[in-house]
Amino acid sequence: MSHSDHSIHREHHFTASDAVRDIVIGMSDGLTVPFALAAGLSSSVPGTNIVVIAGLAEIAAGSIAMGLGGYLAARTEREHYFNELEREKKEIIEVPEREREEVAEVLRGWGLQETNVRLAVKEISADSDRWVDFMMKLELGLEKPEPKRARNSSLTIGISYIVGGLIPLIPYMIIHRAVTALLVSVVSTLIALFIFGYVKGNFTGSKPLKSAVQTALVGGIAAGIAYLVAKIIT
Secondary structure: OOHHHOOOOOOOOOOOOHHHHHHHHHHHHHHHHHHHHHHHHHOOOOOOHHHHHHHHHHHHHHHHHHHHHHHHHHHHHHHHHHHHHHHHHHHHHHOHHHHHHHHHHHHHHOOOOHHHHHHHHHHHHOOHHHHHHHHHHHHOOOOOOOOOHHHHHHHHHHHHHHHHHHHHHHHHHHOOOHHHHHHHHHHHHHHHHHHHHHHHHHHHOOOHHHHHHHHHHHHHHHHHHHHHHHHHHO
16 A cells, blocks of 8 residues: 555644743733723713723733733742752652652553563663653653743733733724724724634634634623623712
8 A cells, every 4th residue: 555545644732832821811811901991981981081091001000910920920930940859859869769669650650561660760760860850840740941931921921911901992092982982992802802812722722713702702791891880880
C-alpha cells in the first residue's frame, strides 16, 4: 500500500502562552467593567461628559490595579518555584530514599513495571540536576518561570485592559447624547466581546463559537444590571 493510501493523522495541540493568558485577563475585564459603568451612568446623566470622565478614571485605575495584580501574581509564582527548588535540592541530600520512592510513585502511576521503575529511578537519581528537574516538573508540576515574567505580565494585562476599556467608551467621546451613545456603545461592545470571545476560544482550545456567545452574554448581562441599578437609584 502506497504512502498516499494512508490517512495522515496530525494532532493539533495548543497551550496558551503566558502572554495570551494575560491578554485574555486584561481584555475580559477591560471590555466588561467600563462598559457596565458607562451603561449605568447613561441612565442618570443627560450628557456624556461625566460618563467619559468617569470611564477614563476607571480605565486608569483598573489598568493599574490589574497590572499590579498580574505583577504580584507572577512574582509570587516565581518565589514559589525557587522555594520549592531549594527544598527539593535539600531533600535529595537529606532524605534521598524518600525522594527516590516519590520518583518511583510517579513512574508507577504511568503503568511502568516494577523492574523498569527501579532501573528508571536509578538512572534519574544518578544525576542530581536531572533528579531535581524530574521532581519539579513531574511531581510538583512546576515549570521554571521566565525572568521577566512579572514585568511583562503587568504591562500586558494593563495595556489589554486599556484597549478593552476604550472600546465601549469611544462612542461617548464622539456622540454627546447619552442615550444614543449608549446604543452605539452596546452594539460596538457586544460585537467586540463576540469577536474577542471567538479569538479567545481559538487560542485556549475551547469551542470558538461557544466562547464568543458566553463572553458577549456575560458582558451584556453585567452592563444590563449596572444600567438597571442606576435607573432604580435615580
